[in-house]
Structure formats: structure tokens, C-alpha cells
Amino acid sequence: MLGKLDWSAIPFDQPIPLIAGAVVLVAILAVLTWVVVKGHLPYLWSEWITSVDHKRIGVMYILLASVMLLRGGSDAIMMRIQQAVAYQSQGYLPPEHYNQIFSAHGTIMIFFVAMPFVIGLMNLIVPLQLGVRDVAFPTLNSVGFWLTATGALLVNLSLVVGEFARTGWLAFPPLSELSYSPGVGVDYYAWSLQISGVGTLVAGINLVTTVLKLRTKGMNYLRMPMFCWTTLASNLLIVAAFPILTATLAMLLLDRYLGFHFFTNEAGGNVMMFMNLIWAWGHPEVYILVLPAFGIFSEVVSTFSGKALFGYRSMVLATMAICVISFMVWLHHFFTMGAGPDVNAIFGIASMIIAIPTGVKIYNWLFTMYGGRIRFATPMLWSVGFMVTFIVGGLTGVLLAVPPADFMLHNSMFLVAHFHNVIIGGVLFGAFAGFEYWFPKAFGFRLDERWGKLAFWFTFLGFFITFVPLYIAGMLGMTRRMQHYDVAAWRPWMIVAAIGMAVLTIGVICQIVQIVVSIRNREALRDRTGDPWDGRSLEWATSSPPPVFNFAFNPDVRGEDAYWDMKARAQQQSLERDRPEYQDIEMPRNSPTGFVCAFFATIMGFALIWHIWWMVILGGLGAWATFVVFAWRDHDEYVIPAEEVAAIDRVNLEERRDLVSMAGTV
Amino acid sequence: MAMTATAGHAHADPHHIGVVIEHPGPASKRIVTAYGFWIFLLSDIVMFSCFFAAYAVLSGQTAGGPKGSEIFEQRNVAIETVCLLLSSFTCGMASIAADVRNRFWFYLGMTVTCVLGLIFLVIEFREFADLVARGYGPSRSAFLTAFFSLVGCHGLHVSAGVLWLLTMMAQVFAKGFRADVLRRIMCFALFWHALDIVWVGVFSVVYLLGSAA
Amino acid sequence: MSDQSHAPTDHDLAPGEEEQHSVGTRILGYVVGLALALLLTATSFFIAGTDLVWQPSIPVALIVLAIAQMGVHLVFFLHITTGPDNTNNVLALAFGLLVVFLVVGGTVWIMAHLNANMPPMDQIMRMQ
Structure with missing residues (x-):
């Protein structure tokens, strides 16, 4: 019924992970209780969890990265202390625990700190710098974030239910093969990376398409801010390299689950091929x-x-x-x-x-x-x-x-x-x-x-x-x-x-x-003007925080350093008096698709790790059904009326006029 | 990219003396969606390339098991290939029908595509089942591991494609040729054609080269 | 979002999209593609099974035919052309193909050298 899962999965004999897990659990429950009691849940649900606004998703990515930075950082502290004391002694961490810690440290820092941090910043800023209202695929963007969160959740779950890999952050075979790592550690590692890898791929596709196809009028390639260029390059690499990781981990999983011989020592498998393939992803x-x-x-x-x-x-x-x-x-x-x-x-x-x-x-x-x-x-x-x-x-x-x-x-x-x-x-x-x-x-x-x-x-x-x-x-x-x-x-x-x-x-x-x-x-x-640093690119041309539609008018770009150029011209013309009429703006509606999809992905990942096959099927069907339900909806956009746009925009324009007139005197 | 010569703004762009080609602004949703899917397909093909690479490395490692030439049946592969090729054609017909909003030809094209895809899957499944029954399953040798994974990965994609195809037919039935439905049909067509391209690689590298060697 | 779709689309094409043609021309395109693809497939199968051609040339011929057929699919089914409206699509394709080439070619090259210098375990056993 529950596959390999039973009470022995919980490490009652190891105080460190158990206490750490308990503390985290209590903290999460406390935050949840506070949220529910204070009545913030509807706000969180409708404004953040189901949000398809690239800025909100970017912030959530960065929040995830910051929390995981603390987790990965505590692993680092534990390792440094261990190596400081473990001279001619066993230190305070037994080998099997120490091995899990350095594996988790690497995995978390790369996949759940560095990746979400940079993806979050790109999500937050790139559409603003390009002068557009949203990314190419807003709902998919939310799916990508929540799948990344699923991966992070599974890695942390391994702290209290079962164990994490003891193989290092890239799980080299033959150590990671079933004969040498019979536990669920490597499965936790591989499935959380597979799930968050899908999320990363989605984010990559989204941002490549955004940079190449959604740029405001006049934003030629050679006028894009540098951050947009590096975003393009980085996401092209995501799109080209992450499938290699997916394929390689799939091969390892096939070895472990179905007795295949990609990387085994027996029957002609080739261990070196894993190093070759994983680094073909790893270096990009x-x-x-x-x-x-x-x-x-x-x-x-x-x-x-x-x-x-x-x-x-x-x-x-x-x-x-x-x-x-x-x-x-x-x-x-x-x-x-x-x-x-x-x-x-x-x-x-x-x-x-x-x-x-x-x-x-x-x-x-x-x-x-x-x-x-x-x-x-x-x-x-x-x-x-x-x-x-x-x-x-x-x-x-x-x-x-x-x-x-x-x-x-x-x-x-x-x-x-x-x-x-x-x-x-x-x-x-x-x-x-x-x-x-x-x-x-x-x-x-x-x-x-x-x-x-x-x-x-x-x-x-x-x-x-x-x-x-x-x-x-x-x-x-x-x-x-x-x-x-x-x-x-x-x-x-x-x-x-x-x-x-x-x-x-x-x-x-x-x-x-x-x-x-x-x-x-x-x-x-x-920051009242939206331009606290005297910036040069378009993200500073809107208020802070930007309205949900980013720009009341899609800016018209005339050169490099678009906003600097505008400011320079505005000083002569005392900021755009000849505003055309405000128009209605259509924005994508929020959708719980990402969250629900990640919920099923979590169930599926957990079931796969513990070999609970009926639950795998359930999770798969749920994820598919989520997408069909999403595809079936009739209204995917809502309208912000022109008066509202005008009201929001005028406030910011007033502040900005003051700034320009002040700047003129300096 | 629209060619609007705006010499008047040249001062703002010191690298272009004279004529500046202005970017016309964000592309339409249809282009954005299809381009995003195109990028996804390229990433999918990179994933296939890993399985191709693994096959190339492991194809000689038979570990005393059968070689490719001993287990491949060219007749079956030929039928599979023709099925997929024809289904690519009918899928093209269905997308033309969708573009001119002709339900009958759309349903017909998609149904034929679906049937051809299913025939392909049945033949492949029987080939796999037969091999496993003879004791030549994927755990027999590294060669068979690579073979089953590469061909099976393509088969899984075709299965997913069939599921998608049926979902799209249901959507056209329920919603008609709405703009978002048309965009999805276009993506599906791209997916199906791309699978055919992958299959060209599979039958050439795996089956034909394997039985020639 | 949809207010962004007023941008001119006649100078940019989605992948898989054709320039405006009549239905007849479009069907003809698919028919030509199908005929060419079938012809190339038949040639491949014929060459693989025959001993009429010089044997060592068969692998090369098969690969050339496969690449040709992929090209046919790209042009007639996926409508990838070299026109300016397709620049982005072709560039993305080129980048993808470069990566595919690097991964497959690199892997085969590296693994061949590795195997030559350090044969896999079972080959060492056989040598002993």
C-alpha cells in the first residue's frame, strides 16, 4: 500500500536532523497558523499563490532562494565545524550523516538558491527593462515557480522522512546505483531535480521568448540593456542544457528502478558516460x-x-x-x-x-x-x-x-x-x-x-x-x-x-x-519617484512598486539607455505634456494552475521515491487534468479600465515632474 | 521586423549613422506561443540527442546478448515509418482544415492521424513485448538498455502526442476554432512533425545502421 | 496582452506557419513533401538491405539520406525557410542543432578515447 515507506524512514535515532526537522515544522506551522488566524490566507491565495504577475513570481522565487540559502548555509556551518574538530577523531557528525550534508549543501545551493535567485531577478526585471506588460507565458511562469518549490520541498522532506543522497551533489555512479546506494536518498535527489528541472526549463523557454518576441516599440536588439542580453544568453543555455540533465537523471533512474544498464559495472554499462553527460549539462x-x-x-x-x-x-x-x-x-x-x-x-x-x-x-x-x-x-x-x-x-x-x-x-x-x-x-x-x-x-x-x-x-x-x-x-x-x-x-x-x-x-x-x-x-x-538611483533603463521609468500593468503606455525607445535618454529629453520638454488618451488594458487573470500542478507533482514525486505506484498514477492524472481544466477556461484576461490606469499613472507622473524640475537645477 | 527608416532619431543611436531600423513592438500572441513551443521542441531534441549519444556509445556492448542485426525486423520498421510519415501528412491536412475553419476535414485529418499513431504504437509495443518475452529485455545488456530507452522515449512522446491530439479534438468539439484553440493546434502540429523528424533519426541510426552492421 | 497583438505580423512568421497561400498550394506543398520523404525513406531501406553498393559506404549513405529527409520535413512540413520573416526561427534551430552536434559528437569522441585508453570493466576481464 505504501511501497517502501514505514516508520523506520523517520530517523528517531539521529537527534540532529530530527530536531532540525521538528524546529522547521513548528516554524512552518506557526507561520501558517498566524496567516490563517490573522485572516491573510485569502490575500495570500489571490494575490500571491495564484498570481501570474511576473513581478510577484520573481519575488516568490527570491524568497524561496533566501530561505534555502539559510538551509544550505547551516549545512555549510556544520561541515566547517566538523572539519575543524575532526582531526584524528570522528568529530560530531557520523560519516553517513556528514555525507548527506555535503550532498544536500551542493544540491540546495546550486538548484534551490542560485538558480531561483537569478531566475527570480530576471523575472522581476526583464519585462520592465524591455518596456512590456508581462512575460510571454504568464501562467506557465507560475507553473515553473511552483515546480521549483516542489523540488525544494522534496529535498527538505528527506531530512525527516527517509534520507538524502550520500553521493555528492552530482550523484556519480556506480556509487549512486542501486547496489551501492540501496536507500531512497538518491531517489530523493533525482526526483526533486527532475521536477524542479521541468520548472527551470519552463522558466527558460518563457524568458527566451519574452526577450526575443516581446520588446517594446523601438527596443532593437542593440538597444536592450545588458541584463536583457545576459538573460537571453543564460536562458538559451537553460533551454539547451537542462534537457541533458533530464536525460541523464532519467537514465540513472532507469538503472535504479528498472534494472537498466546505462551506468552499471555489469552487462556493458559505462560509468564514464555519466560523467560525460552530466558535465555536458554541468558546465553550461x-x-x-x-x-x-x-x-x-x-x-x-x-x-x-x-x-x-x-x-x-x-x-x-x-x-x-x-x-x-x-x-x-x-x-x-x-x-x-x-x-x-x-x-x-x-x-x-x-x-x-x-x-x-x-x-x-x-x-x-x-x-x-x-x-x-x-x-x-x-x-x-x-x-x-x-x-x-x-x-x-x-x-x-x-x-x-x-x-x-x-x-x-x-x-x-x-x-x-x-x-x-x-x-x-x-x-x-x-x-x-x-x-x-x-x-x-x-x-x-x-x-x-x-x-x-x-x-x-x-x-x-x-x-x-x-x-x-x-x-x-x-x-x-x-x-x-x-x-x-x-x-x-x-x-x-x-x-x-x-x-x-x-x-x-x-x-x-x-x-x-x-x-x-x-x-x-x-x-x-x-521611493516616491520610482527612480531612486538615477537609473538608466526602463524599469526606472515606472513607479515603485510598478502597477500590475507595468506601463500605462508601452514606452517608445529611441536609443541605448532608454530611460536616461527620456530624462535628458524630458528636461527640455518638461516631461511629456502631450500624453495621448489612456486606454483600457487587458491583463492575464490569476490562475491556481501552477499551484495545483505542483501539488500533484509533489504527490507524484513522493510516491515515486517510495514506490507507491497507485499514488504515482493519481498524481499524473491530476496534473494532466489540471492542464485540461486550464485549457478549458473561457476568460483568460481581465480589463483594467482606462480611468483606473489614468489615476494610477498620474500620481507617478506628478512625483516624477518634481524630480525632473529638481534635476534641472542641479 | 518592420522596416521603418527613422533618420530623425539617429542622434540617439551613435552606432548607426543615418538609417535606424526600428523594432515594431511586441509580436502577436500567435507568434509568441508558437515560438515558445519551437524553443521547447529544440530542447526536447537536445534531450533525444543524449539518448542517441548513449546509444552510440553503448551499441557495441552486447554483453553476450543479441546484436542489433539479430533482433531487428525491417518489415515492421518499414510499416512504422510509413505510418508516421502518413500521419505527419494527415496532421498537416488537419492544420490546414483548422486554418480554414472546416470541422469535417479537421476531425477526419486528426482521426486518421490518431489511428496511424496508434498503429505505430501497437507495432512498437508488440516488438518490445516480443523481445522481453525472448529474454532480451532492457536489463539484458547495455545495448538493449540504450535501444529500449531511445525507442521507448520516442514511443512515450508519440503516446503523449495521441493524448494531446484527442484533447484537442475534444476542445474543438466543445469550443470551436477559438484563437487559443488554434494556437494549440499549431503547437500540436509542430510537435507531431518534430516527432517524425526524430523517428527519421531513430530508424536510420538504430534499425538500418544496426542491421547493416 | 491582446493589445500588444496589433503589431504588424506580416514581417514575422511563427514557426510552422506559411506565408499566405491558397489551400490548394498548401496541400500541394504537403504532397510534395510526403513524396520526397517516402522516396528518401525507400532509398534508405533499400540501401540498408542490399549488397549492390559498396558495403563501407552504407553507413555514410544512410546518414546522408537521414539528414536529407530531416531537411525535407523541415522545409515542407515545418515550413522553415531562409526568408527574413523566419530569421529568429532559423537561428533558434541553428543553436539547437549546434548543441545536438556538440553533445553527440563530443560524447562519441570522448567516450571513444576513454574506451581506447581505459576499456570498460568487462573488456578488461576478457583481455585477462
């Missing part, structure tokens, strides 16, 4: 994450230097070059597996070549700052911090791209330090910069600068204190994923890294405090 994935961050830095650096982006066209070219070359370097993740000198040499050279467009970008940002009137607001601090950090990470990356060096450093702590160097220094700093930069756009008030700067400095210093020791430990021969060790020379570095982790944690706490303080002082920090 790196650029899926970092390209949007590059876009964010371009926007931030240009705005806070008060200059147009230096070398816009070379930036576009570099972005698209990375988009293509990122598909030609995947073997550098397994140089040591013996493909031989010819293959290794070619992929090594390709890996070095991809550093060139990245270098072009760094120079472009530097030259944008050169001669500019730089304001070191928090987003700009993250950007400058990124440039410093990312160059170090990039250089160690080029080092690893040299096959002979890689033979020494493969799977060492040096590698761990390298990819944290680029992912934290690149993606996470970018996400934080974007968060600080666009927060006023999303919520209508700025974030507290003092706490923001504190958060930056603690994170920045904490990062180096944590990861420089890992580089050194790697040089001293320490391999990754060690539950304990007996080498005295590594010990001091592990202790320093643990101290660094504490500093990083203070940085995260500062950010939480920053949000709380800013919400309390929101009236003082209110």
Missing part, C-alpha cells in the same frame, strides 16, 4: 548562473558611475561568445579520467579561451568606472567586491584548466575553494547586488545603507578568511569531502576556515537585520 550550468550576475553588475556599475556602459557591443559579443563556448569545455571536469592527451589538450585550450570574453567584461566594467562619478552605494560595493573576488577565482580556474595542473589538484580542497570563489564571488555577490539594487523597485522603499554595507564587509572578509585556507589545504594535499583526517598540517587551516565561516554568518545576519530595519523605517526610505 555554471554560465547559466553567472551570466545574469554579469548583467546585474553591468547595470549597477553603469548606474553608479553615472556613465553609459563602456564597450556595450563588445559586452554583447562576449556574452554570446560565452553562451556558445560554454558548450565546448565540459571535459575539463574530468581531465583525470583518461580520455588521453588529444582530447584533454583541446578541452583545456577551449577552457582557457572562454576566459577571454570574461576578461573583456572585467575591463569593460573597469573602463565604465574610469572617469565616472562613482557612488559607493551597497549595490556598487557588491560589484566592486565581485571584481576583486572573481578575478582570483577566474585565475585559479585558468590554472585548473591546464590538464597537468589539474591532475595534481583534481578533487582537492583547491578545487572546492575555486568553485566557491566563482560561485560566491560571482553569482551570490551578483544576486545580492541585484537584490539591493532592485529592492526599491519591487517594494517601493530602499534598503538601509548602513546595515547593507556592514553585511557586505563581513561577507567579503568572511569569504576570504574561509576560502583562502581551503586553497592552501588543497595545495597541502587535502582532498574534498573528508569526514575526518589525520594530517596535522591541515588542522590550523581548517580552524581558520571555521572562523571565516563565523564571519560569513555575521554577514548573513547583518542582511537579515538590514531587511528588518528597512521594513521598520520604510516611510523614511520610501
Whole structure:
């Protein structure tokens, strides 16, 4: 009846996950009770859960990412403490638990922190920058978000019901095959990634179509803000790379569930093919994450230097070059597996070549700052911090791209330090910069600068204190994923890294405090004009937060830096007196399709993990029925009358006139 | 992209001296939907390419089991191929009928497409069942694993296509040729034609190359 | 959303959409496509089963025929052309094909080298 599921799935003998799970459960129940008692449930349901507004979905993506960042961060803290104490002892985490923690840490940080964070920012901002009212597929967008949430839910469920994979974040066979991992851990891993992978693919299709087909009048390709270009490149990579992940995990699941022989040691299966296929996805994935961050830095650096982006066209070219070359370097993740000198040499050279467009970008940002009137607001601090950090990470990356060096450093702590160097220094700093930069756009008030700067400095210093020791430990021969060790020379570095982790944690706490303080002082920090940073692109041309229809009129774009151009012209013409008549606006209706679909996906995923076949069929039928019901509805849009549009728009225009007249006097 | 020469705005675009081609604004819903689906199809084809790659790597690993030439029956494959080709044609006819809002020809075209798709599925299912009965199931060898997965993945897509097709017929019956229904019919046609293209790859690489080798 | 659909559509085509033709012309297109596809399929099956042609050329011929037939499908059934109205569709297709080529070609190339240097377990067993 319940497949493999019984009471032994709940780890009564392991206090750490049980207590953690109980605390989280109590917290969730408390929040739910509060929501229900306060009567917020109808509001949440109709305004957020069923929302198809790209801005709301973007915010929900970022919220999911932030919550999961805390989860993945606690895993990191536990690992750092374990390695600091586990010198010639077992530490406090037994091996099977430690292995689950590093697997969960990697999986969560990549799939449920970095991915939703950048997808959320793209969702929130790209339609605004393109000057349009919505994304290409609003309802599918909601489906994509909720499927991602399903994946996150399943990963966290494994904390209390069953176990998580002990195989590392990519579940390499043969360890991940049924004979070596008979438990449900790998199944939790694979099914949550399959489900959230569908969500990511949907988001990718949606954003590619939005950028290519929905741009406002006059928004030619070479007038798009840089963030739109990197969004396009990143989502093209999602569309092309995520199917590879889906196929590879499907093969692993077929091996595990139906006794196939893709990656087994027996009957001619080939373990190496898994490494090959998973990294054919895995390397583009790196650029899926970092390209949007590059876009964010371009926007931030240009705005806070008060200059147009230096070398816009070379930036576009570099972005698209990375988009293509990122598909030609995947073997550098397994140089040591013996493909031989010819293959290794070619992929090594390709890996070095991809550093060139990245270098072009760094120079472009530097030259944008050169001669500019730089304001070191928090987003700009993250950007400058990124440039410093990312160059170090990039250089160690080029080092690893040299096959002979890689033979020494493969799977060492040096590698761990390298990819944290680029992912934290690149993606996470970018996400934080974007968060600080666009927060006023999303919520209508700025974030507290003092706490923001504190958060930056603690994170920045904490990062180096944590990861420089890992580089050194790697040089001293320490391999990754060690539950304990007996080498005295590594010990001091592990202790320093643990101290660094504490500093990083203070940085995260500062950010939480920053949000709380800013919400309390929101009236003082209110952004009335919709343009708090003196921005250059169209998202600043509407109010903060934007009305549901984004723009009362689809803007008419005349050049690069569309909004800057408008402001410059508006100073001469005292802002668009000759407004045409306001018109009715049709917007897509909210729909519970995404939520219901994800509900069935959760049931199906859980049932698949525990081999509860009747429930699988039920979930599948439910998901299909949801789509048919959605396809059957007759009214998919509602009308916002012209008077309402006019009323909303005039308020913002008044504020903006004041701004322009003030700007004229400066 | 409309070609509107607006030399007057050239000052705002320093890289184009003289003529600037202005983007006309957001595309129509029909183009947006079809383009999004087109992108999805490309991603689906990338997924198939992984199974093709796995087949290419594993096709020699028979582990003492049968080779391709010992189990493939060209006659069946030929019938399957003709079925799919004809169904692609009838699917095209159905989409023309939908465009001119002709219900009779639409239903006829879709029904024939559905029947041809079902014949294809039945033949494939019998081939699989026969192989499993002879002890040549997917767990026999890596070659059979790759074969069953690649061909089965295509078969699953065809099954999903048939389910979609029936849903679309029901929708036309209930709602008529509404704009959103027409958009879905267009996407379905793209899907069905794309499956046929994948099948060309399957019968050439798996069946014909396999039995030639 | 629908207020966005007033944009001119005559210079941009959806994938699978044809330029405005009469029904007769459109049907003719499908008939030609079907005939060509059937012809190519028949050739493939004939070549695979015959010993009239030089044997080592068969795999190459089969692949060439398959690519040709995919082209026929793309042109006559999916209406992909090289016109300016199709630029976006063709570019997306080209990117997809590049990735397919890289994944399949790369995998085959890498795995062939891996197998040559480090044969799979059962081959090592057989060698012993």
C-alpha cells in the first residue's frame, strides 16, 4: 500500500536532523497558523499563490532562494565545524550523516538558491527593462515557480522522512546505483531535480521568448540593456542544457528502478558516460548562473558611475561568445579520467579561451568606472567586491584548466575553494547586488545603507578568511569531502576556515537585520519617484512598486539607455505634456494552475521515491487534468479600465515632474 | 521586423549613422506561443540527442546478448515509418482544415492521424513485448538498455502526442476554432512533425545502421 | 496582452506557419513533401538491405539520406525557410542543432578515447 515507506524512514535515532526537522515544522506551522488566524490566507491565495504577475513570481522565487540559502548555509556551518574538530577523531557528525550534508549543501545551493535567485531577478526585471506588460507565458511562469518549490520541498522532506543522497551533489555512479546506494536518498535527489528541472526549463523557454518576441516599440536588439542580453544568453543555455540533465537523471533512474544498464559495472554499462553527460549539462550550468550576475553588475556599475556602459557591443559579443563556448569545455571536469592527451589538450585550450570574453567584461566594467562619478552605494560595493573576488577565482580556474595542473589538484580542497570563489564571488555577490539594487523597485522603499554595507564587509572578509585556507589545504594535499583526517598540517587551516565561516554568518545576519530595519523605517526610505538611483533603463521609468500593468503606455525607445535618454529629453520638454488618451488594458487573470500542478507533482514525486505506484498514477492524472481544466477556461484576461490606469499613472507622473524640475537645477 | 527608416532619431543611436531600423513592438500572441513551443521542441531534441549519444556509445556492448542485426525486423520498421510519415501528412491536412475553419476535414485529418499513431504504437509495443518475452529485455545488456530507452522515449512522446491530439479534438468539439484553440493546434502540429523528424533519426541510426552492421 | 497583438505580423512568421497561400498550394506543398520523404525513406531501406553498393559506404549513405529527409520535413512540413520573416526561427534551430552536434559528437569522441585508453570493466576481464 505504501511501497517502501514505514516508520523506520523517520530517523528517531539521529537527534540532529530530527530536531532540525521538528524546529522547521513548528516554524512552518506557526507561520501558517498566524496567516490563517490573522485572516491573510485569502490575500495570500489571490494575490500571491495564484498570481501570474511576473513581478510577484520573481519575488516568490527570491524568497524561496533566501530561505534555502539559510538551509544550505547551516549545512555549510556544520561541515566547517566538523572539519575543524575532526582531526584524528570522528568529530560530531557520523560519516553517513556528514555525507548527506555535503550532498544536500551542493544540491540546495546550486538548484534551490542560485538558480531561483537569478531566475527570480530576471523575472522581476526583464519585462520592465524591455518596456512590456508581462512575460510571454504568464501562467506557465507560475507553473515553473511552483515546480521549483516542489523540488525544494522534496529535498527538505528527506531530512525527516527517509534520507538524502550520500553521493555528492552530482550523484556519480556506480556509487549512486542501486547496489551501492540501496536507500531512497538518491531517489530523493533525482526526483526533486527532475521536477524542479521541468520548472527551470519552463522558466527558460518563457524568458527566451519574452526577450526575443516581446520588446517594446523601438527596443532593437542593440538597444536592450545588458541584463536583457545576459538573460537571453543564460536562458538559451537553460533551454539547451537542462534537457541533458533530464536525460541523464532519467537514465540513472532507469538503472535504479528498472534494472537498466546505462551506468552499471555489469552487462556493458559505462560509468564514464555519466560523467560525460552530466558535465555536458554541468558546465553550461555554471554560465547559466553567472551570466545574469554579469548583467546585474553591468547595470549597477553603469548606474553608479553615472556613465553609459563602456564597450556595450563588445559586452554583447562576449556574452554570446560565452553562451556558445560554454558548450565546448565540459571535459575539463574530468581531465583525470583518461580520455588521453588529444582530447584533454583541446578541452583545456577551449577552457582557457572562454576566459577571454570574461576578461573583456572585467575591463569593460573597469573602463565604465574610469572617469565616472562613482557612488559607493551597497549595490556598487557588491560589484566592486565581485571584481576583486572573481578575478582570483577566474585565475585559479585558468590554472585548473591546464590538464597537468589539474591532475595534481583534481578533487582537492583547491578545487572546492575555486568553485566557491566563482560561485560566491560571482553569482551570490551578483544576486545580492541585484537584490539591493532592485529592492526599491519591487517594494517601493530602499534598503538601509548602513546595515547593507556592514553585511557586505563581513561577507567579503568572511569569504576570504574561509576560502583562502581551503586553497592552501588543497595545495597541502587535502582532498574534498573528508569526514575526518589525520594530517596535522591541515588542522590550523581548517580552524581558520571555521572562523571565516563565523564571519560569513555575521554577514548573513547583518542582511537579515538590514531587511528588518528597512521594513521598520520604510516611510523614511520610501521611493516616491520610482527612480531612486538615477537609473538608466526602463524599469526606472515606472513607479515603485510598478502597477500590475507595468506601463500605462508601452514606452517608445529611441536609443541605448532608454530611460536616461527620456530624462535628458524630458528636461527640455518638461516631461511629456502631450500624453495621448489612456486606454483600457487587458491583463492575464490569476490562475491556481501552477499551484495545483505542483501539488500533484509533489504527490507524484513522493510516491515515486517510495514506490507507491497507485499514488504515482493519481498524481499524473491530476496534473494532466489540471492542464485540461486550464485549457478549458473561457476568460483568460481581465480589463483594467482606462480611468483606473489614468489615476494610477498620474500620481507617478506628478512625483516624477518634481524630480525632473529638481534635476534641472542641479 | 518592420522596416521603418527613422533618420530623425539617429542622434540617439551613435552606432548607426543615418538609417535606424526600428523594432515594431511586441509580436502577436500567435507568434509568441508558437515560438515558445519551437524553443521547447529544440530542447526536447537536445534531450533525444543524449539518448542517441548513449546509444552510440553503448551499441557495441552486447554483453553476450543479441546484436542489433539479430533482433531487428525491417518489415515492421518499414510499416512504422510509413505510418508516421502518413500521419505527419494527415496532421498537416488537419492544420490546414483548422486554418480554414472546416470541422469535417479537421476531425477526419486528426482521426486518421490518431489511428496511424496508434498503429505505430501497437507495432512498437508488440516488438518490445516480443523481445522481453525472448529474454532480451532492457536489463539484458547495455545495448538493449540504450535501444529500449531511445525507442521507448520516442514511443512515450508519440503516446503523449495521441493524448494531446484527442484533447484537442475534444476542445474543438466543445469550443470551436477559438484563437487559443488554434494556437494549440499549431503547437500540436509542430510537435507531431518534430516527432517524425526524430523517428527519421531513430530508424536510420538504430534499425538500418544496426542491421547493416 | 491582446493589445500588444496589433503589431504588424506580416514581417514575422511563427514557426510552422506559411506565408499566405491558397489551400490548394498548401496541400500541394504537403504532397510534395510526403513524396520526397517516402522516396528518401525507400532509398534508405533499400540501401540498408542490399549488397549492390559498396558495403563501407552504407553507413555514410544512410546518414546522408537521414539528414536529407530531416531537411525535407523541415522545409515542407515545418515550413522553415531562409526568408527574413523566419530569421529568429532559423537561428533558434541553428543553436539547437549546434548543441545536438556538440553533445553527440563530443560524447562519441570522448567516450571513444576513454574506451581506447581505459576499456570498460568487462573488456578488461576478457583481455585477462
